[in-house]
Amino acid sequence: MDALVNKRIKQVLKGDQNAFSDIVSLYQHKLYQICYRMLGNKQEAEDIAQEAFVRAYINLHTFDQKRKFSTWLFRIATNLCIDRIRKKKPDYYLDAEVPGTDGLDMYSHIPASEQLPEETVEKMELQDRIQYEISRLPDKYRSVIVLKYIEELSLQEISEILDMPLGTVKTRIHRGREALRKQLNNL
């Protein structure tokens, strides 16, 4: 796959914009998933995932083709997600209904770190519950947990994506796991 990706990258660099659509098609689901798990909102996830691809396109000439493209791309996306979380822009789509929650819209998701009443959480479907628990994690633990357990990336790759030492990644995963454990036990 890497050979194909590098071939497409060369074509894009030569000015063939259409070759980029193959790259988008290969990584769109993974990239969207990271953004969705980080942000917990479909519209925002779509916006940030698209933005990540656009930035990748514009800065493609800075990509070192000896390295793994997905690592570079995920790094752009996670940085954008973290920026978005930190800005805490009030551009939530409050009326968007969360599927499978039977009328539970985004009003019930803000602020994400705030705990919902126990009965509400207990009534949640499993998938919504998972996303809710992930969104309650502090963002520095959220990113490592998402990359490790949702994207199933190696610790080494996570350290490259987040540009932090392996030891820091491990510490954050350990603390993230403990934080999640406590969240789940409190119910």
Place this chain on the structure above:
Amino acid sequence: MSTCPQYIVDYMHEYLDGDISREHEQQLKKHLQVCSDCQQHMHELSDTIAFVKSAAHITAPPHFEEMVMKRLPKHKNRVGVQRWFRQHPIIVAAAVFFLFMSATLLSSYPNDEFSFTAKPNLIVDGQTVIVPEGEVVEGDIVVKNGDIVIEGAVNGNVTVINGQYMASTSVVTGQIEEIDQVFEWLWYEIKDMANDFMALFEK
């Protein structure tokens, strides 16, 4: 659990990361056999991981690819040009060289001043250079912005730039050239340079 050493919890995480040493693993197993609190803690951690891992795979919405392609900058000419420069350094170098070269050549294009190659037995009448009858001029003659009349003999090339060559019974052993255009002038300069260059080897 408060009585259990912290390193047991660290070992649990090492175990979950899959990079625990054999020594630590044995200590952890031994401890878990005797400590139900830690056993509980370990179970909860494993359950937590299983819980997160049971998250469904999310796929991008339809038309995602199309939307990205629409958002790409359409004509980034500046970027395109920069990229082209980066990818073709030799062509860029050649173009720059050619630019300077032609500037040099053009700057030596004759202006309006009348000039000619000074030779002992030439006669000048106004803007006309005359090789008198019976005289033999050794070497090449170049006349700029003037005419040349040859009545004697020239032992070399005669070149007239922006002027006329007039001769009746002359004897010129070399070539005779009249140059009136910029491009002819350029061509002449280039040929001249090539000849000089060849001369280096002929010596």
